[in-house]
Amino acid sequence: MQDLSVFDHLGGQLRRLCDVVGMDPSTPVELLSELLGEHGRRSMQEPPAWPSDVADDHTPVEFSIAYNESEPPALRILAEAFGSTPGVRANALATYEFLRRQSERHGLATSRLEAIRDLFEADDPQGDFVLWLSLVFRTGRAPEFKVYFNPELRGPAGAADVVRRALDRLGLGPAYERMLSQAIRPAELGRRDRLTFFALDLHDGPQARVKLYISHHDARAEDVARAAAVVPGVDPELVAAFCAEAGRAERFSGRPLVGSYTITQGADRPNGYSVYVPIRSYVTDDREARERVLPLLERYRFDPALLDEAIAAVTSRPLDGDAGLIAHVSLRLGPPRPGMTVYLSSEAYRGASLVH
Numbered sequence: 001m002q003d004l005s006v007f008d009h010l011g012g013q014l015r016r017l018c019d020v021v022g023m024d025p026s027t028p029v030e031l032l033s034e035l036l037g038e039h040g041r042r043s044m045q046e047p048p049a050w051p052s053d054v055a056d057d058h059t060p061v062e063f064s065i066a067y068n069e070s071e072p073p074a075l076r077i078l079a080e081a082f083g084s085t086p087g088v089r090a091n092a093l094a095t096y097e098f099l100r101r102q103s104e105r106h107g108l109a110t111s112r113l114e115a116i117r118d119l120f121e122a123d124d125p126q127g128d129f130v131l132w133l134s135l136v137f138r139t140g141r142a143p144e145f146k147v148y149f150n151p152e153l154r155g156p157a158g159a160a161d162v163v164r165r166a167l168d169r170l171g172l173g174p175a176y177e178r179m180l181s182q183a184i185r186p187a188e189l190g191r192r193d194r195l196t197f198f199a200l201d202l203h204d205g206p207q208a209r210v211k212l213y214i215s216h217h218d219a220r221a222e223d224v225a226r227a228a229a230v231v232p233g234v235d236p237e238l239v240a241a242f243c244a245e246a247g248r249a250e251r252f253s254g255r256p257l258v259g260s261y262t263i264t265q266g267a268d269r270p271n272g273y274s275v276y277v278p279i280r281s282y283v284t285d286d287r288e289a290r291e292r293v294l295p296l297l298e299r300y301r302f303d304p305a306l307l308d309e310a311i312a313a314v315t316s317r318p319l320d321g322d323a324g325l326i327a328h329v330s331l332r333l334g335p336p337r338p339g340m341t342v343y344l345s346s347e348a349y350r351g352a353s354l355v356h
């Protein structure tokens, strides 16, 4: 077997994905290379430098194709940057450093990030990460950047307070009660309903968002539908139907269903909702996952052929026999961009994880 580096593998996948969505790969590949830094040069045969939770096999990168109702699909990368000696804090610092460099080149809007940054810092943070980021590539546009903080850095019980303070500082205090009053099953905050990510878009456009993600462990589709109902204009029936069809489970007792509230710039309450079904946990293999996702894409009038092309861009392995390539599938309702997203694992370390 050829001794590929992590960057060879991920960069090849990214280049092919850019082809699929008709984008010039040069900026995406350059950003990926910078993001991976020296760790990108490691051989894929070596174990990962840090067991990132971005993907099940610890690859610090996950791809996604975001289908939009009113514009061409976007290509996205969720990633964890690594410090030279990786660790949750070192990785967060590496992310800040990466963003500082990109700020100079791409003019990121970081004032909201600066306003809340200290709330998401601790000497001894709990959990698997402090800060992740995503890169979003849209045809004909400059790359966009988004950060994800871990509200549970002081433990699950402290997360609500961290989120409330962050929203307060962003002038969104009232939105908090609205989101959490109905989103959470009574008595489950910090237990089966967990505040998992607090996300910010790093641009200043009218569509810049704050997003709050809640993981609903051991939930039913109707629990998530109730959370979605908080948002005016979002049809909870669509959310329930999407979970049922993608997950085919009465109770989602494997990996949790995740919901997110979107508050776009200028709004004082959530105006969008997305649900993420960790489909890999509810199928026998990726063949089955694909067969469930295709009709959903068709229902929402998205091109199913694009999914097959994207799958072919990341893997040549047979889809049957193993699940995990299609990690999540999500439905986005409300502004700024309704649509569906399919998350594709790189599986850079899949071989390694199969050994255990």
Ligand code: TRP
Pocket: 053, 054, 055, 056, 062, 078, 258, 276, 278, 328, 343
């Ligand atoms: N791997 C983690 C998980 O599955 C984090 C994650 C990656 C995630 N992509 C995601 C969570 C998409 C929700 C939606 O939980």
